[in-house]
Amino acid sequence: MKINRKKYFVDFTIIIAFVIFIAYSFLSGYNPGISILKDNFWVFLKEMILALPVMFILVGLFDVWVSKEKVQKYIGKTSGIKGILLVILLAFMQAGPMYAAFPVAYILWKKGTSSTNIFIYLSSASIAKIPMVTFEIGFLGLKFSLLRILISIPVFIAISFIMGKYFNKNKCKINDV
Amino acid sequence: MISMIILISILTVISFVLDKKKTLKGIKKGIMMFVKIIPTLLSVIILVSIVLYFTTNDILIKYLGNEAGIEAYVFAAIIGAVSIIPGFISYPLAGILVNTGVSYSVISVFITTLKMVGILTIPLEAKFFGYKISLLRNGLAFIGALIVGAVMALIFKNSII
Structure with a gap:
């Protein structure tokens, strides 16, 4: 699949900055960084992984039926x-x-x-x-x-x-x- | 959420039995939409995580407390608008806030903006609706939440000022 780079420029900048920040936090033992990943990011990611794909499948099925x-x-x-x-x-x-x-x-x-x-x-x-x-x-x-x-x-x-x-x-x- | 997943799984199986080709086409469509939204979704989740880290319970209690007056409503609306807290965290949190003396009307503003206004999710919303509509919807929902809070205050006889 082709990805439109311009369209996602801001998103990818944020994602890459975050990855660097988290990597740095773990290497240097910076607690707020570790806490943001474990207590917040992970909780939301789990919710998203559960909620969204099934919603999109429902949307797709609705579309065809x-x-x-x-x-x-x-x-x-x-x-x-x-x-x-x-x-x-x-x-x-x-x-x-x-x-x-x-x-x-x-x-x-x-x-x-x-x-x-x-x-x-x-x-x-x-x-x-x-x-x-x-x-x-x-x-x-x-x-x-x-x-x-x-x-x-x-x-x-x-x-x-x-x-x-x-x-x-x-x-x-x-x-x- | 689990019940939703089970329900959709059952629907998918029924759909598959009825028409294999149609079902696959639908699923493919849905998944393609999901894949396209992933980068925006991830960046939104990152921003939300960082903001949530700074919104601790102590801060909430301090700004939404009983003596805070009309500012409590404004703070409740702003904090609710900026953060996205899933229900299974926000309701227990609201329970704690009530026990520490935050009024029900302030809580109603907090919960309403929390659910209806998502400043951080505007980029995501704009992918579907465009920025104009997203900003307008969030702005009106913000005002709506304050109206809900004001009516709640009348009913619960909380002083607004």
């Missing part, structure tokens, strides 16, 4: 409030960090989901993923969780409408990376 007509009908421009509810439900069942939702947003958009619903999807996936909510209730209580979710939903639906308007007005698009 689900027709544009179906998506357009249920969560497209004319889907109205039913479409919104469906998108929220879909998002609540998601797992993984927010960036795992970006590729899903791409494929939903490509298949004809309305731009407002795309942003509702992204917000809802961050507001209340069901697996995470059970965890939240455990640490912060049912009252807090319910209130936070119930207040967040209207606020972020409003934001999604603004985003959707802006998106359409400026003829924006979502790229496949």
Whole structure:
């Protein structure tokens, strides 16, 4: 596969600098460097290795199985409030960090989901993923969780409408990376 | 997360049984997308790791504490916007913060920006959405989080100022 060097220039600079920094930390016993690698970088890398490839496979399978007509009908421009509810439900069942939702947003958009619903999807996936909510209730209580979710939903639906308007007005698009 | 992996594995097997060619095509598409995003993903994770190293629990308690007033909300929003902490770490952490006297409304701002605003992941988001949309979405989400915090403060009767 050909790699576009310019496109990844900043990324590779950061990666190479980090590798040098970590190598130096280990050689000289610099503790913050070792701690950044072990306690932070490694934790995130593990999460990413677990979450992302499966999400991308789901995206790929969705692409080949689900027709544009179906998506357009249920969560497209004319889907109205039913479409919104469906998108929220879909998002609540998601797992993984927010960036795992970006590729899903791409494929939903490509298949004809309305731009407002795309942003509702992204917000809802961050507001209340069901697996995470059970965890939240455990640490912060049912009252807090319910209130936070119930207040967040209207606020972020409003934001999604603004985003959707802006998106359409400026003829924006979502790229496949 | 594990349940998600199991679910997708089952779906993949079903898909494979139904149509071998289609399934392989889908998987290949997905993996190609993943490979293309790896460099950006790695550099984002590196930046997040470094920032997280400097955001210790002591710092959080100091800036989000009860007497901090309206600054506590602003700090909660900024710290949440800059860091990305996975749920299995952030909720126990939020629990600790509440026990040390941080108000629920400040916690709600912290959790909301933590999940909705990702300054460090903007490069990743921009790969899909472009910089304009990504910056606008993060900016609006930041304001949204403060609104959520303000409403929570009214309900929990925390003083904002």
